Amino acid sequence: MSTPRIGIWIIGARGGVSVTTLVGLSALRNGLTPETGLVSCLAEFAHLPLTNWDQFVVGGHEIRSSTLQDEAQRLHHDSRVIEAVALEKSQDFLASAEANIRPGVLWNVGPTIRDLASPDVAVEKSARDAVDRVQADLRDFQQRERLDNVVVVNLASTEALVDSSLWPETWEAAEEQLGQPDCPLPASSLYAIGALELGMPYINFTPSLGATPKGIDELARKKNICHAGRDAKTGETLLKSVLAPMFASRNLEVMSWVGHNIFGNLDGKVLSDPDNKASKVKSKDQLLERILGYAPQSLVSIEHIASLGDWKTAWDHVHFRGFLQTPMTLQLTWQGCDSLLAAPLVLDLVRFVLVAQERGETGALGVLGSFFKSPLGTDRHGFAEQTEDLIAWARRSS
Amino acid sequence: MSTPRIGIWIIGARGGVSVTTLVGLSALRNGLTPETGLVSCLAEFAHLPLTNWDQFVVGGHEIRSSTLQDEAQRLHHDSRVIEAVALEKSQDFLASAEANIRPGVLWNVGPTIRDLASPDVAVEKSARDAVDRVQADLRDFQQRERLDNVVVVNLASTEALVDSSLWPETWEAAEEQLGQPDCPLPASSLYAIGALELGMPYINFTPSLGATPKGIDELARKKNICHAGRDAKTGETLLKSVLAPMFASRNLEVMSWVGHNIFGNLDGKVLSDPDNKASKVKSKDQLLERILGYAPQSLVSIEHIASLGDWKTAWDHVHFRGFLQTPMTLQLTWQGCDSLLAAPLVLDLVRFVLVAQERGETGALGVLGSFFKSPLGTDRHGFAEQTEDLIAWARRSS
Amino acid sequence: MSTPRIGIWIIGARGGVSVTTLVGLSALRNGLTPETGLVSCLAEFAHLPLTNWDQFVVGGHEIRSSTLQDEAQRLHHDSRVIEAVALEKSQDFLASAEANIRPGVLWNVGPTIRDLASPDVAVEKSARDAVDRVQADLRDFQQRERLDNVVVVNLASTEALVDSSLWPETWEAAEEQLGQPDCPLPASSLYAIGALELGMPYINFTPSLGATPKGIDELARKKNICHAGRDAKTGETLLKSVLAPMFASRNLEVMSWVGHNIFGNLDGKVLSDPDNKASKVKSKDQLLERILGYAPQSLVSIEHIASLGDWKTAWDHVHFRGFLQTPMTLQLTWQGCDSLLAAPLVLDLVRFVLVAQERGETGALGVLGSFFKSPLGTDRHGFAEQTEDLIAWARRSS
Amino acid sequence: MSTPRIGIWIIGARGGVSVTTLVGLSALRNGLTPETGLVSCLAEFAHLPLTNWDQFVVGGHEIRSSTLQDEAQRLHHDSRVIEAVALEKSQDFLASAEANIRPGVLWNVGPTIRDLASPDVAVEKSARDAVDRVQADLRDFQQRERLDNVVVVNLASTEALVDSSLWPETWEAAEEQLGQPDCPLPASSLYAIGALELGMPYINFTPSLGATPKGIDELARKKNICHAGRDAKTGETLLKSVLAPMFASRNLEVMSWVGHNIFGNLDGKVLSDPDNKASKVKSKDQLLERILGYAPQSLVSIEHIASLGDWKTAWDHVHFRGFLQTPMTLQLTWQGCDSLLAAPLVLDLVRFVLVAQERGETGALGVLGSFFKSPLGTDRHGFAEQTEDLIAWARRSS
């Protein structure tokens, strides 16, 4: 039996995280880089039947006209990341992925994202039509590339918050919404539905709605498919989920937790729209209360500072009270390159989701909670306990 | 049956941590302060048979002539901690503890500590004589105060590093050393031996040798007594044990970890002596390798800056590599009041040790690893896993 | 001839800066504190005929019902500043000032400030009426206290920005506005007019409009009176005016300058209103362009974080480019107690203004530019050059 | 008349600062980079008769065997600085300079520097012989390259501190020392003497002794030659000289100033030797007292952290007291690329020294104080006042 060929279908294929994932995948295939940053390459997961780097074939949806090559070049030049050699050696791989990119869906994405779109991206009459187009593209990808399996990953720009009263509670309700002319589901959810109906796992790397509503999770379970989300945890929020448990375990009272994030890439520009930002801020902010058991005053800002490019700087100021009510302070400055923190997690998630799929797990994969700011399928928000869940799952599944 | 009376015997009774512990204990008895900072007061431990604040009676050894009152006043004035009311209301309690303070032991403490000592502190002819004097004081304390149990806690200044080739491997070897005129055991170990021989649990809050040698642990096991140590984890190292596991779990390579600590109290002055500092630095530095599985370049400095008083400021600079070898940075600034971070842990340790003692546990209590920089009796160095061990133990012991 | 008695009339008399000024003045009179923080006490100004601490008599306007005593107590307790002794010894002095406090003016102050006001603060029918009431109070103060001179200092909450097209260009235009039912001048300007018409110098410590309009400056010149403003420079902006010249002098290109300010006092609460905040942000933000000669991307946030009390923490992130276009970073964290940084400058300003008044200087005093974020009467924004101007002026005036 | 050709003779020609200077000079000649970072390109100096980039010819002394090309490549790769294009286009220029490099002098440089040296670097019998060899190389350079003028710049590794009691007070004393077999003058001073005797200006960019002794300054004056030094001010100390005057001008009392520097290049490795470090620390530390008028507790550390390469990170913690003795804190983190901060200053210094030389100025050029941590020929240490001196001098000299 030949080695299976696995498709990764990326929504937002020409974005920073996507392009970094592709250059990184190419570098891994070429043995140009060690496995630093890849969780799935830790000893704890060595026994799992993980997909190899050269089994992957990539395609995706995108709304901007640009090329993978240009975006990679931009990252290299503006943000001083990705070494020249890795960039050069990825040309062929990028070109082959480029050939698999199709125009994306713009349903209900809000004005800021729509403004990014190339004028020739079609807008369907109904959400259902958009889902159909997505599915046609996915089927075509699978057939043309003779793929044994396709995983759909949402790496598209963060959509505006959708009022949670509009989230469909059942798959029936969701189907009904799809037919309505003012269907409130945003593109991220249409992509999710498109994938899950076809029996393809869906990963939501963003704070957008995606497969979050119960009604879409129900679809996944009906189709015996798994999904994972929401909003990858790569920087400030990762630190929060690591540090907040310390305050809890030491019975130190967090009085306030302020976090200011500045960065300068396209993601940052989209997040400058207060509606889109709201999705992100909510995702970054809520876990404190979940971990601490009470809600300290908290503040999260995200601001687009062009000169920083892909480098996210986050300053956190934690004001807490110790014994005899003494106020003390912890400050953090995180200077990380966003796309390079995110890209390996994309590959990890695809690999772990494939293992879960193989094992017949369905619905939201709570065991992947350590990867997300707003994890679906679990109540655990502390990073250490989430990591333990993943390791325990890996042990079970071996 | 009347409520048991429990003695806490503090070595270094007039030091900053000790005095803060006493003022805090008094405030807790008087209901003047909430239980912030006390681990043993978390819900996870509510079912344990923990000693109440008013069951405790305090005494101890000290080498400096000063008063608890003066030291408390100094903390209040110089470091702007401990509210005026709590201070005032603690006067009687401090006075009663003062009456239980006896001159300490100076065997092998090194010149810097000896220089602190009042001239009338006796220096014994042999280590065995010193142990005898310690035991006489402990027995007297127990009898005079009609105590059901006494826990000895080492809060004395950090001694110089003792060459580990001189640590006794067996209790027999230790006993032999005690008789030698150049017995290499330092005061902290003599206090430990004194306590354990009398069947009293011993807690080593400092990086000094204490009950670390196997030969002293053997004594504890022989006597069916437990002990705990070493070097309480209250600031920078606590953060290291919280953050380093994150780098490991995300497969991020720590290239270097630099930590600079500045503070201005007496502890800081003693640690200005390079020999004494060596004990502390070793304790602060080693856990990185244990957690990460490799040793990044690391640097720990501790400097005495008088103006800071009891406020320890630590700056940590972590340089790590992510995907595609991209270097990134995390910086931390911790501004904590050392004595106030330490004091509640003293009370926690005493309470947990008493539970362990009650349950017949002997030797080094590895389950208390979360409290220490160089935990005895356990190989776990990550704070989250250590915390889990404590909670699991509490569950078992209920 | 007896020593002159000098009145300081404070608008916002029960605010944080005012109360700290009063407690500080009292401590200086009582010899309880050194002259740290007082610019006018530097050797460079020793030859000036500066008013002595015991020549001052204090009164003022206020809209909140509270007492100086209570506010001082709050500062002491919540923000852990002002030592107990200084507080206690200031009681009589605070009481005598308390007796000189009169209800303030609420004309055009905006809803957030109006909400602070006690219900019994009268609101006049016209701006002219408000000015009249202010003048009656000032005259009464001068007479009752037999004062040789009165300096009016605006320490009231920051008002909302007033559209600059409405600022009167001439005194004639200003007088006309005073009579209009919808006079656009805010309370700060009415207080300024009230003072200047009576021949009393006016100092605007806040970003509010005050004597900024040309028409009010014209009044000052007509009356041979001086005034000074606007918005005292005590923290982050002080640092900007110190550091930005370095980037200019080294030909380093500032690409972006981000400043986040968090603090928790009443001033901070008022500044949470976006309209009021706009005044402050504008004042904090503009000097970069003036100093650098170009406008880097800049961001200034001010957020109210209750737990911080009077302690302002500012984090600044400066992203600049050096030789061969290399991006570099400077970060600052400033942790200062706002009222204690401000109070000595109030005293300095009063003393320097009195010297200028004595020397017959009129209109906006540009030589006091080093004290202000938005200095009137000067084009110099670098702190070093402003300081030089002050020293040169002191030399001239001796 | 043809354009003059000017030689720059660099001691330490293959070091980081030197190579960056050469690549930068090449990029400026090729119009590949703007003049960011170059002080001499500011508008204030536009009227001066400054040497053009293409008038310069470079040569120098070096003790390590390596190539300019390799060192440039290393900077590019390890520290991610210097863009690929600038690097590539500098090849010819580097090659021509390479041809002008001669083996350096090792007299009295101490073991750490000697260990860097290639085995074939000759060691003279006497200091005088070493000077002779230096002069032969300088003459040869001038003749071969037909240079109108040669400026010698010391960019070599920092030598150990020389006991100041051994510094020659007169040129006569210096000459005598040169003949002694144990002449205490280090290589940097021999280079200085070599240059000055030939009538070539000398710039000491390092903390090494160079032309600091009065006896060597006397030689310069005798020869009607100028020199400048000592220890270029590029990072933490620059900030100190910018910020300390603010504390002085505001009468804020600096209680302690702690500075920790970490970086990973060759300079850092040499400075790991405590003797060599002592030179640097002294230079970085002393200006506080000069600016403030009193000496706060201060601490400066420099540590070699390999992973940082040429990126110097400095953390400064300033603890100061404001009004009513309130302690406050300013913290700074500076992340600058050392060589790129230094290189433009090398070019600036050469250009300004040539103007001074043209105008007949002799001895130590105090007007260049703004460039140095330990400026010779001036008592002014505040950066703003030093900058003013330079601008005033430029005005005078026009």
Ligand SMILES: NC(=O)c1ccc[n+]([C@@H]2O[C@H](COP(=O)([O-])OP(=O)(O)OC[C@H]3O[C@@H](n4cnc5c(N)ncnc54)[C@H](O)[C@@H]3O)[C@@H](O)[C@H]2O)c1
């Ligand atoms: N560390 C991280 O980078 C990180 C962490 C967590 C979450 N995320 C999220 O991941 C997403 C990607 O981040 P990024 O930095 O790559 O952003 P990006 O802006 O560089 O890329 C997003 C891409 O999605 C495309 N796009 C937008 N809407 C689309 C649609 N409806 N269909 C198809 N394509 C669409 C855009 O044109 C763009 O190319 C964002 O939502 C971001 O918030 C990133």
Ligand SMILES: NC(=O)c1ccc[n+]([C@@H]2O[C@H](COP(=O)([O-])OP(=O)(O)OC[C@H]3O[C@@H](n4cnc5c(N)ncnc54)[C@H](O)[C@@H]3O)[C@@H](O)[C@H]2O)c1
């Ligand atoms: N956060 C913390 O404060 C913290 C954390 C971990 C460990 N520690 C350790 O706890 C110890 C106490 O810290 P501190 O801040 O109270 O220090 P401290 O210097 O204020 O107190 C130590 C006291 O011990 C006394 N002493 C010294 N040698 C003695 C001896 N042989 N016998 C009896 N008394 C002796 C000293 O006179 C002094 O009063 C130190 O070793 C410190 O390193 C403290």
Ligand SMILES: NC(=O)c1ccc[n+]([C@@H]2O[C@H](COP(=O)([O-])OP(=O)(O)OC[C@H]3O[C@@H](n4cnc5c(N)ncnc54)[C@H](O)[C@@H]3O)[C@@H](O)[C@H]2O)c1
């Ligand atoms: N470092 C500093 O503290 C600093 C620096 C620059 C400027 N300022 C400005 O100084 C002012 C005072 O600061 P604060 O911290 O004392 O604020 P605060 O809020 O403590 O005090 C302001 C006082 O003004 C009173 N007030 C408001 N409107 C009034 C009116 N129309 N008439 C009379 N009283 C009125 C309020 O009731 C309050 O008591 C603010 O505008 C602030 O922005 C302060």
Ligand SMILES: NC(=O)c1ccc[n+]([C@@H]2O[C@H](COP(=O)([O-])OP(=O)(O)OC[C@H]3O[C@@H](n4cnc5c(N)ncnc54)[C@H](O)[C@@H]3O)[C@@H](O)[C@H]2O)c1
């Ligand atoms: N920002 C800065 O980089 C900065 C600022 C101030 C001062 N400095 C000083 O400038 C000097 C150069 O810094 P760098 O980073 O280029 O250091 P570097 O170590 O990269 O270069 C020094 C070079 O000098 C050579 N050298 C040593 N001794 C010599 C001798 N006797 N004769 C000839 N060559 C010799 C070494 O081989 C090396 O190539 C150092 O002294 C440093 O302290 C640098």
Ligand code: NA
């Ligand atoms: Na991103």
Ligand code: NA
């Ligand atoms: Na204020």
